[in-house]
């Protein structure tokens with residue numbers, strides 16, 4: 243069908259109006275590269291090249307991409323996804339400090355590097371979005387991090403000091419430095435959105451989520467929609483938990499249940515024990531002599547009790563199944579430490595309304611890119627209007 247090999251056919255089929263600038267440039271580049279005279283001599287182009295160019299232009303016109311970045315203490319973790327939410331490329335970088343200006347510049351540079359590496363950097367506006375998540379409350383409408391307070395690893399605290407942000411507008415400068423629409427979100431919200439696309443959300447439309455890392459956060463999906471409520475469950479106090487928290491108070495759930503809570507409990511036993519981090523502590527509970535082992539296990543029991551408070555609270559508040567993201571080394575009972583920790587977590591029914599004690603609690607290992615993946619999914623949804631299919635159960639089905 244040789245009449246299809248000229249630009250007029252493209253116009254009749256509507257490509258001039260529907261192919262956006264970037265895709266059209268790509269199409270013209272493909273056409274020009276196959277003929278020394280460029281597009282004016284398009285009728286000399288081999289048919290299969292034209293078909294390939296049209297397919298490519300259509301693909302690009304429909305394509306949507308999102309970069310997700312998770313801010314961790316002194317580190318950024320990033321991933322690039324397509325419009326089906328599939329993770330295509332990962333990246334990460336260390337941060338020399340935690341100032342807002344450095345975090346913004348480093349995030350923009352890392353995101354642009356991923357998009358360039360994927361060969362997507364020529365795409366025009368409307369095809370790429372950026373999501374950034376942090377472990378603290380945010381105003382996602384305004385793109386503002388309302389509060390963020392993290393200390394560096396326990397053995398580098400004096401060297402690096404605490405970072406505290408109050409009402410820092412990250413969305414606008416990130417947008418300015420990348421030219422992409424930006425979504426700012428909370429890390430637990432990002433994980434809940436990830437679960438909605440690829441986890442419990444495939445079978446349940448309503449569920450809650452708790453995440454344990456340095457701190458403890460929560461989120462809630464109701465009828466397929468992420469609740470706007472900032473579920474700062476880690477900052478709820480219990481008189482049974484007495485450890486000092488980064489927020490300045492004592493007895494917050496995350497001060498006991500978060501990984502830094504575990505390490506500071508170990509630090510109380512001896513500074514040496516905490517130097518191997520969480521993995522070192524778990525190994526110590528396998529190998530050490532009886533007295534040390536008992537002290538280390540006591541730290542994991544204390545953390546598990548703190549977590550049980552958090553789980554009980556989430557189930558009381560939301561009366562729904564609960565995904566509990568845990569550090570991978572504690573998500574399966576295949577060590578003494580994890581066994582004790584998970585057994586204590588299961589005492590959540592001590593803190594839950596008895597009518598609610600039958601809800602499922604589903605421990606999940608927290609993967610290194612899960613938060614960034616959730617950030618990218620949030621950007622895809624909020625800034626590019628791409629949504630997953632939502633499960634259609636009712637709340638009763640979760641029991």
Ligand SMILES: [Zn+2]
Nearest residue numbers: 477487489494
């Ligand atoms: Zn606190």
